[in-house]
Amino acid sequence: MTELSAHLPQFQHGQLSENFPDNHLSNTQESLASALFNADQNDNSERRRHDNSERRRNDNAESETNGQPQNNTQQVVEQDEEEDEELTLKYGAKHVIMLFVPVTLCMVVVVATIKSVSFYTRKDGQLIYTPFTEETETVGQRALNSILNAAIMISVIIVMTILLVVLYKYRCYKVIHGWLIISSLLLLFFFSFIYLGEVFKTYNVAMDYITVALMIWNFGVVGMICIHWKGPLRLQQAYLIMISALMALVFIKYLPEWTAWLILAVISVYDLVAVLCPKGPLRMLVETAQERNETLFPALIYSSTMVWLVNMAEEDPEAQRKASKNSTYDKQGSANQTGTEDAEADDGGFSREWQQQRDNRIGPIESTPESRAAVQALPSNSQTSEDPEERGVKLGLGDFIFYSVLVGKASATASGDWNTTLACFVAILIGLCLTLLLLAIFKKALPALPISITFGLVFYFATDNLVQPFMDQLAFHQFYI
Amino acid sequence: AFFWLVSLLLASLIWFVYVHLSDREDARLQYGLLIFGAAVSVLLQEAFRFAYFKLLKKADEGLATISEDGRSPISLRQMAYVSGLSFGIISGVFSVINILADSIGPGTVGIHGDSPYYFITSAFLTMALVLLHTFWGVIFFDACEKRRYWCLGLVVGSHLLTSGLTFLNPRYEASLVPIFIITLCTGLWAFVTAGGSFHNILKCLSCE
Numbered sequence: 001m002t003e004l005s006a007h008l009p010q011f012q013h014g015q016l017s018e019n020f021p022d023n024h025l026s027n028t029q030e031s032l033a034s035a036l037f038n039a040d041q042n043d044n045s046e047r048r049r050h051d052n053s054e055r056r057r058n059d060n061a062e063s064e065t066n067g068q069p070q071n072n073t074q075q076v077v078e079q080d081e082e083e084d085e086e087l088t089l090k091y092g093a094k095h096v097i098m099l100f101v102p103v104t105l106c107m108v109v110v111v112a113t114i115k116s117v118s119f120y121t122r123k124d125g126q127l128i129y130t131p132f133t134e135e136t137e138t139v140g141q142r143a144l145n146s147i148l149n150a151a152i153m154i155s156v157i158i159v160m161t162i163l164l165v166v167l168y169k170y171r172c173y174k175v176i177h178g179w180l181i182i183s184s185l186l187l188l189f190f191f192s193f194i195y196l197g198e199v200f201k202t203y204n205v206a207m208d209y210i211t212v213a214l215m216i217w218n219f220g221v222v223g224m225i226c227i228h229w230k231g232p233l234r235l236q237q238a239y240l241i242m243i244s245a246l247m248a249l250v251f252i253k254y255l256p257e258w259t260a261w262l263i264l265a266v267i268s269v270y271d272l273v274a275v276l277c278p279k280g281p282l283r284m285l286v287e288t289a290q291e292r293n294e295t296l297f298p299a300l301i302y303s304s305t306m307v308w309l310v311n312m313a314e315e316d317p318e319a320q321r322k323a324s325k326n327s328t329y330d331k332q333g334s335a336n337q338t339g340t341e342d343a344e345a346d347d348g349g350f351s352r353e354w355q356q357q358r359d360n361r362i363g364p365i366e367s368t369p370e371s372r373a374a375v376q377a378l379p380s381n382s383q384t385s386e387d388p389e390e391r392g393v394k395l396g397l398g399d400f401i402f403y404s405v406l407v408g409k410a411s412a413t414a415s416g417d418w419n420t421t422l423a424c425f426v427a428i429l430i431g432l433c434l435t436l437l438l439l440a441i442f443k444k445a446l447p448a449l450p451i452s453i454t455f456g457l458v459f460y461f462a463t464d465n466l467v468q469p470f471m472d473q474l475a476f477h478q479f480y481i
Numbered sequence: 482a483f484f485w486l487v488s489l490l491l492a493s494l495i496w497f498v499y500v501h502l503s504d505r506e507d508a509r510l511q512y513g514l515l516i517f518g519a520a521v522s523v524l525l526q527e528a529f530r531f532a533y534f535k536l537l538k539k540a541d542e543g544l545a546t547i548s549e550d551g552r553s554p555i556s557l558r559q560m561a562y563v564s565g566l567s568f569g570i571i572s573g574v575f576s577v578i579n580i581l582a583d584s585i586g587p588g589t590v591g592i593h594g595d596s597p598y599y600f601i602t603s604a605f606l607t608m609a610l611v612l613l614h615t616f617w618g619v620i621f622f623d624a625c626e627k628r629r630y631w632c633l634g635l636v637v638g639s640h641l642l643t644s645g646l647t648f649l650n651p652r653y654e655a656s657l658v659p660i661f662i663i664t665l666c667t668g669l670w671a672f673v674t675a676g677g678s679f680h681n682i683l684k685c686l687s688c689e
Contacts, residue, residue, distance in 0.1 A: 418578040423486055426571070430483045462490050470492070471575060473515050478603065480576055480610055480647040481492075481522045 095393040096436050098304040100429060102241055106400050107428075109245040110252070110408040111421060119198040120253045121412050127254045129153050134256040146258035153259075154266050158281075161274065165281045169288055180300075184227060184243070188220040191246045240302045244397050248404035252412060260409055261457065264402060268453040275447040286445050302400065304392035393436070399448040403428050406456045414464045419471060423463040427455035482571040484529045489575070492522035516648060523644050526568070527637045530618065533564055534625050557626060558619070558675055565618015569611035577607040602657060606647065609664045613643060616664075616671035623674045639663060 114120055126133065129152055132145035167176050193216050200207050223243075226236045255263065274280040407424050414420035431452025439446050474481060537560050544555070580603050617636050624632030643663055646656045 418582055419575055422571075422574060422578070426482050426486055459486065459490070462494075466494050467489055470518060471579075473511075474519065475576070475579065477515070478599070478606075478647065479515070479519055479644070480606055481489075481519045481526070481572070481644050 095304065096433055099393055099395055099432060099436065102237060102302060102304075103395075103400060103403055103429070103432060104425075106241045106244050106248070106404050107407045107425060109241070110248050110404040111411045113195075113199075113245070113249060114252065114408050114412045117198050117202045119201070120249050120408075122253075123256075124253070126256060129156055130255060130259055134258060142258065146256070146262055149256070149259040150262035150266055153263055154270060157267070157270070161281045165285050165288075168285060181224075181228065184224060185220070187243050187246060188223040188239075189216060191250065192216060192219060192242075195246060195249070237302065237304075240397060241400070244302075244400035245404060248401045248408055251401070251405045252408045257413065260405065264406055264453055265457060267402065268447075268450040271447040271449040275445060283445075300397055301394050302397055303394040393439075395448060399452075402449060403432075403452060403456070406453060406460070410456075410460050410464075414460070415468055419468060420460060420463045423459045423467070424456045427459040428452045431455040482567045484533045485526060485568045485571045487529060489522065489526075492518060492525045519644055519648075520641065523640050524637070526572075527621075527640060530564070530568065530621055531625070534622055537564065537622075557622060561619045561622030562615065562675075564622070565615040566611075568618060569614030572614055573607045573611040576610065577603060605657060606660065609660050610643070613640075613664050613667055616667040619671040620667070620674050639667060 130149040131152070132148050134142050134145055136142045136145060164176065193212070196212065196216065222231075222235070223239045225231055226239050227243075251260070274282040275286075277283065406428065407421060410424040411417070411421040429452075431454070432448070435446060435448050435451050438451075537557075541555075541557060541560065580600065584600055617640060620632060621636050624630070624636065643660055646659055646663075649656045
């Protein structure tokens with residue numbers, strides 16, 4: 001992709017100049033001081049900005065949010081960076097909203113399904129990845145079993161991620177691509193067939209096989225085309241949301257209670273480690289992709305804007321066929337699946353990125369190898385659209401899935417019911433906001449899971465155990481606070 | 482909304498601790514604790530509203546410095562409205578959504594001797610509360626801006642008063658009517674604070 005390569009030399013440049021992040025909260029003192037300072041002088045707004053950046057630079061040497069050393073920054077660069085940062089922040093809010101909508105939609109779909117279709121809350125066995133049951137006599141035994149389950153699941157995920165990285169490093173694109181296609185096939189056809197069947201059962205709708213076959217066939221084929229190839233942006237986003245919701249429903253159904261919460265907690269830690277540590281698999285993946293100037297895994301990422309790379313002459317179709325790794329878990333119940341051994345590898349690392357034209361962003365984002373199919377959305381040519389509004393944000397589908405798992409589990413099993421669900425929802429959205437803010441500050445690939453999942457978990461347990469009895473009592477007497 | 486939730490969390494934590502430390506069987510004590518918990522929650526909500534004001538003020542300054550013409554794109558009044566609205570929405574939703582969910586169930590409201598008007602009064606009360614939160618938000622932020630501390634005190638006081646009135650609840654005349662009167666007055670006050678006046682209304686209605 002020529003754009004990436006064009007950006008690459010700027011990348012180092014950008015890294016260097018990324019030394020005064022827009023940390024508003026700590027900058028206000030400086031900006032006030034500098035504003036006053038400038039009032040006596042030539043009231044040039046640019047000058048003010050320049051001084052602000054000076055202050056900010058000096059301040060940031062002590063500020064904790066900026067862990068990077070203060071390198072040399074020329075003044076000219078500062079001016080440019082100032083403008084860039086302004087623009088980034090201005091459009092940052094828009095991007096946050098652009099991500100809120102799909103995350104909310106996914107959660108709404110999952111919660112609606114959980115509340116209405118009882119299939120997904122019935123215990124019908126467990127996946128083979130969580131072999132230990134939680135129906136034990138003692139609490140200690142149950143805790144031990146859930147810890148073991150979580151450990152097995154996480155190790156499966158780690159193995160899969162490393163496998164993915166290895167395959168990517170040794171350029172076995174065809175294998176990865178095939179893996180992704182098979183898992184998205186499974187997800188689009190098989191899981192949605194089951195989902196449709198259960199919905200029909202719940203609402204007692206009579207349906208013949210031929211109609212169902214036609215519907216599923218159409219749904220699946222259009223999905224495959226949209227996700228792996230080209231299609232209208234909205235349709236592709238809708239499909240991504242649907243498959244994330246389906247995957248989340250599978251998790252909610254087949255993971256027992258304590259195991260699910262433990263897995264959520266551990267996977268956010270893993271996400272943090274895998275994306276930020278220098279030897280983390282996801283970070284290596286990102287860096288390898290950057291070295292090769294390739295886009296990463298077109299099938300596993302949700303992006304809010306899409307620009308097609310069709311008009312670049314140099315675009316090589318091979319790079320397009322990147323690794324999209326999709327794997328889905330076999331359900332233990334349906335043991336007759338001879339075909340695929342697709343193990344669901346959950347990569348924990350999803351990072352979001354913010355593409356910006358002048359600020360060279362980093363490329364890729366990770367995602368959990370679940371069936372995600374996103375089209376690679378990179379801004380096509382740098383020549384035409386300098387407009388930052390077209391830049392979008394990318395979020396890995398695994399993030400969607402785990403957020404929805406958290407909210408779905410909250411709505412399925414909480415005693416506080418809707419209160420808990422809502423509290424978790426708000427917590428996750430706030431976590432997403434914070435993560436996007438950090439992204440605007442650091443401009444690197446960041447893990448999207450830790451902050452949101454932590455908030456979500458804290459709020460879930462707190463609301464369920466503390467707030468619920470309180471609100472119950474209040475509502476009983478009809479008191480309002 | 483997040484801030485309101487955190488305040489609710491802390492308040493329930495306090496209440497919970499007290500409940501567990503006290504005698505479970507004594508109904509009067511539990512009742513008293515509940516009232517105490519509600520009062521603490523009101524105070525915490527107002528405290529968090531103040532904290533949110535501080536946060537927004539800083540963000541406002543930041544936005545002002547980076548915007549092109551030196552003013553922030555969102556005025557403080559708009560932020561006040563949004564913050565009040567979000568407090569109201571989340572508080573209303575928390576108060577009413579379980580009731581709504583139960584209302585899908587069998588139509589046996591009040592069959593054990595409680596009032597049969599439970600649902601509809603809940604609906605009205607929630608509406609009043611949402612509106613009140615919005616108005617309080619506007620007045621509160623304005624009072625903090627202009628440092629009129631008596632306004633602040635009045636807002637907190639009226640919140641406590643409203644909450645207290647709901648303690649009279651099965652006697653709906655005693656609680657609903659005053660609460661609505663308070664809502665109207667606070668609404669007028671907020672309208673005046675936000676810069677409205679009779680003249681503005683006339684202009685608006687005649688579509689000038």
